[in-house]
Amino acid sequence: MSDSGVRKKSEVRQKTVVRTLRFSPAEDETIRKKAEDSGLTVSAYIRNAALNKRINSRTDDAFLKELMRLGRMQKHLFVQGKRTGD
Numbered sequence: 001m002s003d004s005g006v007r008k009k010s011e012v013r014q015k016t017v018v019r020t021l022r023f024s025p026a027e028d029e030t031i032r033k034k035a036e037d038s039g040l041t042v043s044a045y046i047r048n049a050a051l052n053k054r055i056n057s058r059t060d061d062a063f064l065k066e067l068m069r070l071g072r073m074q075k076h077l078f079v080q081g082k083r084t085g086d
Helices: 009-013 025-038 042-050 061-083
Strands: none
Touching: 025 042
């Protein structure tokens, strides 16, 4: 700590405690896949899950583009439907 008693950011964030966990091969594969899908390391994924932190999965760019395309089509159909007087 510095003289003022305030910790530097690096001192606060240091992770110095090591825990050893055992998983079955199936559990390990599931955890690794979920960590990869969320863009986190396995350690970060397990830490976030254990601390009830939100874990967001990355979204595929192609999926987002398709979703936006469908939204535009829906809007177009809605506008067309209003024009016919339905």
